Amino acid sequence: KAGVTQTPRYLIKTRGQQVTLSCSPISGHRSVSWYQQTPGQGLQFLFEYFSETQRNKGNFPGRFSGRQFSNSRSEMNVSTLELGDSALYLCASSLASGFYNEQFFGPGTRLTVL
Amino acid sequence: GESVGLHLPTLSVQEGDNSIINCAYSNSASDYFIWYKQESGKGPQFIIDIRSNMDKRQGQRVTVLLNKTVKHLSLQIAATQPGDSAVYFCAENIFLGGGFKTIFGAGTRLFVKA
Numbered sequence: 363k364a365g366v367t368q369t370p371r372y373l374i375k376t377r378g379q380q381v382t383l384s385c386s387p388i389s390g391h392r393s394v395s396w397y398q399q400t401p402g403q404g405l406q407f408l409f410e411y412f413s414e415t416q417r418n419k420g421n422f423p424g425r426f427s428g429r430q431f432s433n434s435r436s437e438m439n440v441s442t443l444e445l446g447d448s449a450l451y452l453c454a455s456s457l458a459s460g461f462y463n464e465q466f467f468g469p470g471t472r473l474t475v476l
Numbered sequence: 477g478e479s480v481g482l483h484l485p486t487l488s489v490q491e492g493d494n495s496i497i498n499c500a501y502s503n504s505a506s507d508y509f510i511w512y513k514q515e516s517g518k519g520p521q522f523i524i525d526i527r528s529n530m531d532k533r534q535g536q537r538v539t540v541l542l543n544k545t546v547k548h549l550s551l552q553i554a555a556t557q558p559g560d561s562a563v564y565f566c567a568e569n570i571f572l573g574g575g576f577k578t579i580f581g582a583g584t585r586l587f588v589k590a
Binding site for chain 2 (some may be wrong): 366393395397404405407410412417418420426452454462464465466467468469470
């Protein structure tokens with residue numbers, strides 16, 4: 363069974379631009395969560411989707427948004443990029459509602475904002 | 477507030493010795509805790525989990541202990557191997573808004589000396 367895939371793996375953008383990251387969960391998984399990982403702040407929860415609905419959102423500004431499609435694939439978008447948005451963005455999927463279910467992480471997208 | 481933290485940022489052990497990684501959490505209502513391992517260039521990987529109605533859970537070479545009285549979690553790795561070198565995160569799932577969010581600790585880097 364294929365794991366969680368994220369595209370692109372690396373991305374370089376400049377301040378003010380916007381970016382869209384993609385996540386394909388494991389087949390059959392309906393819950394997808396996104397996290398931001400930085401050396402200073404560690405792993406921080408961005409949002410969680412289940413069956414195309416955002417159920418929870420972390421403490422991030424409105425520039426960070428996401429969506430989930432009917433095939434459970436998910437995208438996250440960051441508008442008006444800032445230098446501090448440079449981070450590893452991780453996506454994780456789980457089988458059902460996710461609370462007691464193991465989350466499987468993708469390799470991440472490394473975003474660098476110049 | 478919600479936080480999951482780790483006592484030590486780095487831990488160095490000799491190959492074959494046992495490793496103990498500690499974690500403190502602040503949300504007394506938390507119900508589900510997970511340990512993840514993250515190797516360089518990869519996303520976090522599930523190691524073991526424990527629900528709040530348990531004190532101890534064992535896996536292959538790993539044991540998680542939960543002390544709800546002092547809100548402390550630990551991961552014990554038996555006969556530590558070079559392949560165990562990684563960053564280890566404790567995490568806590570918080571049930572919220574019909575879904576959940578995962579709060580990660582800061583991480584402990586484990587070095588295994590041959």
